[in-house]
Amino acid sequence: MTPKMTTSSYAVLALLDLKPWTGYELTQQAQRSLRYAWPKSERLLYSEPKKLVELGYATTHKETAGNRTRNVYEITSEGRQALGEWTGSRTEAPRIEIEALLRLLFADHGSIEDVRRTLDELESDIGEHHQAVVDLMASYLDGGHPFPSRAHLSVLFATFQIEMFKTIEKWIEFARHEVDDWPDTRDLGMTERTEELTRLLAQDRSPLTH
Amino acid sequence: MTPKMTTSSYAVLALLDLKPWTGYELTQQAQRSLRYAWPKSERLLYSEPKKLVELGYATTHKETAGNRTRNVYEITSEGRQALGEWTGSRTEAPRIEIEALLRLLFADHGSIEDVRRTLDELESDIGEHHQAVVDLMASYLDGGHPFPSRAHLSVLFATFQIEMFKTIEKWIEFARHEVDDWPDTRDLGMTERTEELTRLLAQDRSPLTH
DNA sequence: GGACACTACTGCAATTTGCAGTAGTGTCAA
DNA sequence: TTGACACTACTGCAAATTGCAGTAGTGTCC
Numbered sequence: 001m002t003p004k005m006t007t008s009s010y011a012v013l014a015l016l017d018l019k020p021w022t023g024y025e026l027t028q029q030a031q032r033s034l035r036y037a038w039p040k041s042e043r044l045l046y047s048e049p050k051k052l053v054e055l056g057y058a059t060t061h062k063e064t065a066g067n068r069t070r071n072v073y074e075i076t077s078e079g080r081q082a083l084g085e086w087t088g089s090r091t092e093a094p095r096i097e098i099e100a101l102l103r104l105l106f107a108d109h110g111s112i113e114d115v116r117r118t119l120d121e122l123e124s125d126i127g128e129h130h131q132a133v134v135d136l137m138a139s140y141l142d143g144g145h146p147f148p149s150r151a152h153l154s155v156l157f158a159t160f161q162i163e164m165f166k167t168i169e170k171w172i173e174f175a176r177h178e179v180d181d182w183p184d185t186r187d188l189g190m191t192e193r194t195e196e197l198t199r200l201l202a203q204d205r206s207p208l209t210h
Numbered sequence: 211m212t213p214k215m216t217t218s219s220y221a222v223l224a225l226l227d228l229k230p231w232t233g234y235e236l237t238q239q240a241q242r243s244l245r246y247a248w249p250k251s252e253r254l255l256y257s258e259p260k261k262l263v264e265l266g267y268a269t270t271h272k273e274t275a276g277n278r279t280r281n282v283y284e285i286t287s288e289g290r291q292a293l294g295e296w297t298g299s300r301t302e303a304p305r306i307e308i309e310a311l312l313r314l315l316f317a318d319h320g321s322i323e324d325v326r327r328t329l330d331e332l333e334s335d336i337g338e339h340h341q342a343v344v345d346l347m348a349s350y351l352d353g354g355h356p357f358p359s360r361a362h363l364s365v366l367f368a369t370f371q372i373e374m375f376k377t378i379e380k381w382i383e384f385a386r387h388e389v390d391d392w393p394d395t396r397d398l399g400m401t402e403r404t405e406e407l408t409r410l411l412a413q414d415r416s417p418l419t420h
Numbered sequence: 421g422g423a424c425a426c427t428a429c430t431g432c433a434a435t436t437t438g439c440a441g442t443a444g445t446g447t448c449a450a
Numbered sequence: 451t452t453g454a455c456a457c458t459a460c461t462g463c464a465a466a467t468t469g470c471a472g473t474a475g476t477g478t479c480c
Contacts, residue, residue, distance in 0.1 A: 006435075007309055014316040024459050037311035041437050046460065068444050070459060086313070087324045091331040095307040096374075099217055101247035103301060105367045106224035108360060109290075114297045121301040130414075137412035141405075150318060151400040155407050156388055157315045160381050162411055163418060164306075167377040171370050178366055190361040195351075197365050201372055202347035204340075208373060216466070234428050251468050256429065278475050280428060 003051045010086045011038050012048040013079055016058055018147055020074040023049060033154075036129065036161050049073040057082050098122070104175075108186040115179050123172050130165035133158055174208050213261045220296045221248050222258040223289055226268055228357055230284040233259060243364075246339065246371050259283040267292050308332070314385070318396040325389055333382050340375035343368055384418050 003009075011034060015026060027045040034040070049071075052058040057079030062069045100122035107115045137158055145151040182188055190198075200207045213219075221244060225236060237255040244250070259281075262268035267289030272279045285293075310332035317325045347368055355361040392398055400408075410417045 004434085007312070008436090011312055011316075014319075017316075017319065022459080027459090034312065034315075036306055037308050037315060039305055039307065043438075043461090044436060047436095066444075068459070080319075083319050087320050087327075091313060091328055091335075092307075092309040093335040094310070094332070094378075095249055096246055097249065097302075097305040097307075098247055099302040100304070101367060101370060102217070102221055102244065103296070105244075105247060105363055106221075106227075107363055109224070109227065109293050110297050117297075118301055122304070125301075125303040134412060134414050137408050140400075140408050141412055145400065149397040149399040151408075152392070152398040152404045153315055153317055153395075155404050155411070156385060157311060158411055159384070159407060159417055160311060160378075162414070163377050163381050163416060164374075166416060167373050168304075168370075171373050174369070175366060182362070185363075187359040188362040189359040190350075190355060194362045194365050197369060198347050198350050198361075201365070201368055202344060202351055204344050204372070206373060206376060207369055214465085218466085232428080237428090253430095253469075254467060257467095276475075278428070 003054055005055070005082065007038065007092065008040050008044060009048055009051060010083065011040070012045065013052055013057060013075065013083055014086075016049070016052070016073055016075040017080065017083055018150075020072055022063070022070040022072050024070060026073065036164070037157070052079065055082075100125075110185060112179060112182060112185055115185060116176070119172050119175055119179075123169065126165055126168050126172075130162070130169070133161045133165070170208055213264055215265070215292065217248065217302065218250055218254060219258055219261060220293065221250070222255065223262055223267060223285065223293055224296075226259070226262070226283055226285040227290065227293055228360075230282055232273070232280040232282050234280060236283065246374075247367070262289065265292075310335075320395060322389060322392060322395055325395060326386070329382050329385055329389075333379065336375055336378050336382075340372070340379070343371045343375070380418055 011030065012026060015021065015029060021029065023046050026049060027042045030040060030045050031042065049058060049060070053060050053073070055078075056076060058073045058075055060071050060073050063072050100118050103110075103118045104115060107118075137155070140151065140155070145154065178193075181193065188194070197207050222236060222240065225231065225239060231239065233256050236259060237252045240250060240255050241252065259268060259270070263270050263283070265288075266286060268283045268285055270281050270283050273282050310328050313320075313328045314325060317328075347365070350361065350365070355364065388403075391403065398404075407417050
């Protein structure tokens with residue numbers, strides 16, 4: 001049976017629409033530019049273009065440089081057409097995995113120190129990616145965008161990432177202050193402060209700004 | 211070989227630490243309460259407690275009600291100890307999957323209308339979850355928390371979710387306004403407006419508030 | 421009394437990840 | 451000049467996870 005087009009297949013196909021890439025370039029490019037919208041493993045990103053070839057949406061040929069070969073992939077007109085049909089399906093719901101929050105939610109079998117360490121780790125992970133996006137924007141101003149005609153799209157996307165990172169960082173600060181007032185992780189329960197927060201949230205108001 | 215404890219195993223073990231649950235309850239509870247920190251499929255959530263039993267971290271027995279049986283799982287003292295050792299490992303980096311953003315990033319092979327539809331779908335998905343959290347907070351005020359001593363933890367977690375949802379919703383509004391000024395999805399490139407946004411982002415300033 | 425939603429799962433194929441392994445290339449330093 | 455080490459450029463395989471179909475009992479409403 002012919003393989004099935006997944007969202008990941010369309011992601012790779014969309015990259016191929018920009019220019020031909022080698023398998024390796026594709027894995028690097030996809031991991032860098034799609035990390036905060038569609039994070040996929042290197043392994044998968046090596047497999048996807050092969051599937052596209054099987055479907056007739058891309059062609060491949062080997063290039064040699066000395067004793068080394070690499071696979072170059074190029075989109076076909078069938079591939080371009082398939083890309084156009086991507087919009088036909090309903091967008092999948094967002095999916096957010098943050099182990100740090102899971103640990104926080106069950107922080108009552110650890111110490112306050114554990115909670116602080118978890119918050120530090122989350123901050124460090126987010127900070128790294130936050131910086132990477134800021135640097136990328138600086139490079140757009142400096143050397144320009146690798147695909148100049150697409151700048152409006154990647155900049156709008158970057159706006160999302162920056163907003164997201166800032167929000168998470170603000171929340172981490174907020175959470176640190178809250179935790180500072182906890183005598184322990186366990187059995188604290190519905191304190192006055194927690195009730196105040198619950199009331200704000202039930203009214204859909206932000207406790208960070210009120 | 212004995213099975214390996216994954217983050218998902220610890221998530222289920224942490225739930226079992228609260229009280230004994232049936233397999234079905236576990237799937238429902240985990241899907242409701244962990245959706246925005248550690249989203250897992252129903253199928254997996256049926257398998258995890260079995261693994262915990264195999265590891266000696268939980269016991270199981272069948273309860274019958276008429277012609278129907280259900281599996282009840284209970285944590286063991288070995289399970290409680292294993293939970294305590296969870297903190298030993300480094301927290302995994304956050305992982306955010308938003309297909310709508312992927313489509314936006316490659317919006318240049320579709321129409322402006324496609325972009326607007328994608329934004330609408332994202333808004334609708336986020337709005338649903340946003341409302342669910344607000345309702346949950348109202349229920350805490352009203353009927354109380356199912357595990358009162360843990361209220362401080364779930365409310366702090368809910369704060370994160372609300373901040374996140376509000377940020378995404380604000381960004382969607384922002385993106386709609388930006389797109390309103392686009393004559394087309396393609397070849398727009400580094401317009402004055404895009405350059406202005408890039409400059410703000412490169413300085414780590416939010417275009418939504420400036 | 422039949423339709424339909426909900427409870428309560430299991431089996432299986434397909435997707436995706438993580439990790440180990442293989443191998444060539446470029447650079448820097450002892 | 452010869453390792454060491456990082457980077458390029460992949461593949462194979464086991465394990466984790468998902469999606470879907472299937473099975474079956476229970477409760478409710480018309």
